[in-house]
Amino acid sequence: MNTARAFLITVAAVACLASCTTTSPPQRTLYQALGEYEGIEAITDSFLGELAGNQQALPLFLNSDISRFRAQFINHLCVTANGPCTYEGDAMRETHRGMGISTAQFNSIVENLIAALEANGVPTSTQNALLQRLARHYDEIVEEPF
Amino acid sequence: MSIFIRTFVLRYVTLLLTLGLAAPTVSADSKILATAGGQQIEGQAGGGLVPWALLAGYAEAGEWGGSVAVTGVRVDDFDLRVTGAAVNFGNRFEASIASQQLKVQPLNLSIDQDILAMKWRVGGHVLYGNLPAVTVGAQAKWVRDFAIPELLGAADDHGIDFTASASKLWLNALFGRNVFANVTLRHTEANQTGLLGFGATDGSGPSWVAEGSVALFLNHHWALGAEYRQKPDHLAAVKEDDWRDVFLGWFPNKRFSVIAAYADLGSIAGLTDQSGFYLSLQVTQ
Numbered sequence A: 001m002n003t004a005r006a007f008l009i010t011v012a013a014v015a016c017l018a019s020c021t022t023t024s025p026p027q028r029t030l031y032q033a034l035g036e037y038e039g040i041e042a043i044t045d046s047f048l049g050e051l052a053g054n055q056q057a058l059p060l061f062l063n064s065d066i067s068r069f070r071a072q073f074i075n076h077l078c079v080t081a082n083g084p085c086t087y088e089g090d091a092m093r094e095t096h097r098g099m100g101i102s103t104a105q106f107n108s109i110v111e112n113l114i115a116a117l118e119a120n121g122v123p124t125s126t127q128n129a130l131l132q133r134l135a136r137h138y139d140e141i142v143e144e145p146f
Numbered sequence B: 001m002s003i004f005i006r007t008f009v010l011r012y013v014t015l016l017l018t019l020g021l022a023a024p025t026v027s028a029d030s031k032i033l034a035t036a037g038g039q040q041i042e043g044q045a046g047g048g049l050v051p052w053a054l055l056a057g058y059a060e061a062g063e064w065g066g067s068v069a070v071t072g073v074r075v076d077d078f079d080l081r082v083t084g085a086a087v088n089f090g091n092r093f094e095a096s097i098a099s100q101q102l103k104v105q106p107l108n109l110s111i112d113q114d115i116l117a118m119k120w121r122v123g124g125h126v127l128y129g130n131l132p133a134v135t136v137g138a139q140a141k142w143v144r145d146f147a148i149p150e151l152l153g154a155a156d157d158h159g160i161d162f163t164a165s166a167s168k169l170w171l172n173a174l175f176g177r178n179v180f181a182n183v184t185l186r187h188t189e190a191n192q193t194g195l196l197g198f199g200a201t202d203g204s205g206p207s208w209v210a211e212g213s214v215a216l217f218l219n220h221h222w223a224l225g226a227e228y229r230q231k232p233d234h235l236a237a238v239k240e241d242d243w244r245d246v247f248l249g250w251f252p253n254k255r256f257s258v259i260a261a262y263a264d265l266g267s268i269a270g271l272t273d274q275s276g277f278y279l280s281l282q283v284t285q
Ligand code: HEM
Pocket: A056, A057, A060, A061, A063, A064, A065, A068, A069, A072, A073, A076, A088, A089, A090, A091, A095, A096, A101, A105, A106, A107, A109, A134, A135, A137, A138, A141
């Protein structure tokens, strides 16, 4: 009985907490919530800073043209967030297959991105919305699933 | 018997450590924060009361990791202490050991139990793809103080629980927050998780029970949730109730986590309305 009451109070508290901290009204697109093009550029630059310290993933980028990667990554994020951009890079599967990317490496990239989002003050709900869309690429990118 | 068990337990720990040290020591940090879960009262990765389809610590494929935790549950007439350690090989296989001590305050005595457990992730992933992470597991238990369980009609001082669990985290599921859910099915003849022995002299049991947990992640570090653990009721002399709790989990980093809960354990060994606080401190690798 006590627990049932505590449970209800908890649920109510969570519902309030979650809705009260959702700063963005529903009609705002994810692109806007991320701070539009400038926001996505800043997030990408933070992400690249994080990636520079990522021992698991960095070796794969040794021969990459980082300025091309930066540009394509920005466009990809922009399109993912329904922004007014065109992604001209290669498809996720074509780009990543053949590198033998592991779940551990995928997670390390997700963590770099979370750190970048945090560094740019992106609210939790906006982070989760972006991560939800990006996580769908898991199957196209990772070669030893699970 | 008890000497035999302790020797066995010691060998088991030694084996785990040997396996662990022999495995390639790649940095075992590759799972996403909080997907190690906590360490539940039987020593396995889970919430507070329920084992989840997650494996201890932060090891992904090719790595090994694990957890060590101390847990205390203080309800009206009982005090439960649990010390546990779990090893995770490649986010595929978990082996764990836990030692429980139940202090029965009114009688000023305690009942100890040892638990060796294993868990195998059959497939799926808690974060990626459409399938949940799915595990099967077994918990072998020995109650070291059988006098009271025997008095209450328990048939055995040891038993094995078999479990199957499914866990999933949905990103951006509710108010922009991530939602976690776990369902566990258990085949058991344990009375009060084994602390009151196994089976009953009148022959009742074993039975299938269902357990469930839900949690809402407020952000990457804090989760608020609730659990329900259905219990069998094999002993004729004393009633056994289902268990439930509401919990708050804190994952400041991948080395340390805390789960605090308020638990309602119902009637235990004839003492009714046992509820109180639960606190578990976990160190993970
Ligand atoms: C959801 C997660 C990911 C997204 C959205 C993503 C996105 C991208 C994009 C847009 C490009 C540029 C493609 C092009 O230039 O045509 C790219 C390239 C690349 N990605 Fe990813 N990626 C992800 C995960 C990963 C992971 C986990 C790794 C490995 C650890 C990785 C390694 C690379 C490498 C090495 C390149 C550069 C290839 C080159 O030099 O051209 N990516 N990625």
